[in-house]
Amino acid sequence: MSIEVRNVTRRFGSFAALEDVSLEVCTGELLALLGPSGSGKTTLLRVIAGLETVDSGQVLFHGEDATTQHVRERRVGFVFQHYALFRHLSIFENVAFGLRVRPRSQRPPEAEIRRRVHELLALVQLDWLADRYPHQLSGGQRQRVALARALAVEPRVLLLDEPFGALDAKVRQELRRWLRRLHDEMHITSVFVTHDQDEALEVSDRVVVMNEGRIQQVGTPQEVYDQPANAFVYRFLGNVNLFHGRVQEGRALIGGDSVAVPAHGDTPAGAALAFARPHDIEVLRPRAGAQGIAARVEHVLALGSLVRVDLRPDAGNEVIHAELSREDARGLALAAGERVLVRPREVRVFAA
C-alpha cells in the first residue's frame, strides 16, 4: 500500500503546522519523519491517519483519494506516543478490541478472535501477560501491546508517533532493532515520527527531515547524512562545528586556513557558512609553516572508543568540538591549556 500526500497545508490559527507538504511513501517501506518539536511531523502523521483534517491538499492511499475518508474506513494501524491502551481492559481485550467492534457480519467468531490475539501477543513476545492490565506493565511492554493492538485489524499502513519516545535508553535500542526486524518480516508500509536522529538513521529505509511545517529533505539515511540539502539538515543530523568564512574559487577560507570544496568551484566569491563534523576536525601541534586555526585545548574527555576535545579558538568565542580516535589522541598527548592548530579535514559550505 503506497501513500501519497499532495500539497497539504494545515494551520492552527495563525500557526502553520504544515505548509504545502508533498510526500510519497512507497509500498512496504519504513519511513521516518524526523524533525524538532513543532516541525509538523506529528501533524503530518495524523493527517495520514485521518485524525487531523487538512485545510487544502490531498491524501491518497494506493492512488485513491482518501482525504475525506473517515479514520474508521482508512484501515490504518496507529501507535500513539503514550500508547493509549484502554486502561480498564486486559491486555487480551486491548488487542481484541479492533475485532470486537466490527459490525456483526464482519466480526470473526470468538475462537478465531482468541487465536488471532494470542498469535499477535506471541509475535510481540507478551503472550504470558494476556490477563494483566496496562498499568501492571512496563513502558516497553505497553509499547509492544500497542503495536499488537494496531496490527490486529490487519491495517494497510502502520503509523507510529514517537514510538520509543517515553522509554529509557537501553530499551529504546532493543525495541528499535526489534521493530526493524519485525518490519523486515511483515513488509507493511510504515511511517514513524521521531525527533531522535540516531533512531531515524538506524531504523528507516528513508528519512524525511522536517522543519517549520516544511519538508527539508527526503532521502536514505546515508544520503541525508552525507549530502544534507541545507544548513538546517546538516545541523540537525548530528553534532556540528560552524565556521564563518568566505568561499572563493572552490576553496573555503577559514581563519587563515583553506579547505578544498570542489562542489563550490563555480560559486561566486562571498561570505559563507562552513560546517564540519567533530570527527572531521584535525588537531595539530603548532609547527613552523603549519596552517590552521590557532586554538587552546580547553577540555579532554575519553569516551569509549573516542576522545572528545573542546578547543577555544583565539578569534571568535564559539568552542570547536573535535572527536579523535584513541590512537590519534595518544600520539598527540593533549592536555588542557596547550596551544594547538585546528584544521577541518572536510567542510560543507552553505551561502551565508
Place this chain on the structure above:
Amino acid sequence: MTALALPSQPAAPAAGARRIDRATAEPAWVRLALIGLALAFLTTFLFVPLAAVFYEALRKGVVVYARAITEPDALAAVRLTLLAAAISVPLNLVFGVAAAWAIAKFEFRGKNVLVTLIDLPFSVSPVIAGLIYVLVFGLQGWLGETLRDHDLKVIFAVPGIVLATVFVTFPFVARELIPLMQAQGVEEEEAAVVLGARGWQVLWRVTLPNVKWGLLYGVILCNARAMGEFGAVSVVSGHIRGMTNTLPLHVEILYNEYQFAAAFAAASLLALLALVTLALKAWVERRFSH
C-alpha cells in the same frame, strides 16, 4: 474527620525516625489546641444537631414515631420525594454524560457559554429558580393560558416539582465528569476510532468504563440533593398535603403546626437518607481511588 491524626501515635523506635518526627511536627500544645478546636466545631455544628434530630423524633416514644412516619400524608410525601428523584436523577445522568462528553472530548464554538450555563443552577438561589418556573408556567405566566387551554397543570402540581428538582440538580453529574474526562484526554477515544469503533461503541466501551466511579459519585450527590431540595420546590409546590408535599416541605408544615415530634420524625428520615448517601459516597471514593 478521621483524617485528624491524634498525637498519641505509637512512637517510632528508631532514633532517626523520632528526630524527623520532631522536625516536622508542631509542639504538643499547638497540636492539641488545633485538634480540640476542630472537634469542638464539628460537635457544635454537626454531631449535636444530628443527634438532636433523632432525640427529638423519639422523645415521645417509638409509637408516636412510627405513627408519624406511617400516616398517609407522610407516606405521600415520601412517595413524591422518591418520584421526583426517580425522574430527575436519570434525566441528569443522561444530560450530564452528554454534556461532559461534548465539553471534554470535542472542540466547538460556544463551549464556554455551555459550561457557564451548566453552572447557573449553582449560582442562582433555588427560590429564584422556583420563581422562574412560576413566571413561565404559572396561570399568569407566559405559557399559563396555553397550558390551561390544554388542561395541563405544571405549577402547584407534580410536573412543577420535577422541573424544579431537575433545575437545581442540573450541574451535579456534569460537574463531576468534566474534569475527570478532561484529565483522561482523548487518546484512548482516538485509538478506538482508528481501530474501527463507531461513536456509540467509543462511548460504551471506552469513555464510560473509564469514568464509571466518577459517574456513580455524581449520581449519589445528585440524588441526595434531589431528595433534600427545599427552596425551589417550595415555590412551585403549593404545599397541598398528600398531593404536592415533598418530605422537606412536610417537615416544615408539621413544624409550623407545632407537631415537633412528627416534624422531627420526618426529618429523621431525611437525615437517615443523608447518612446512607455519605456511606455510599465513602465506599465509592475508596473504589474510585484504586
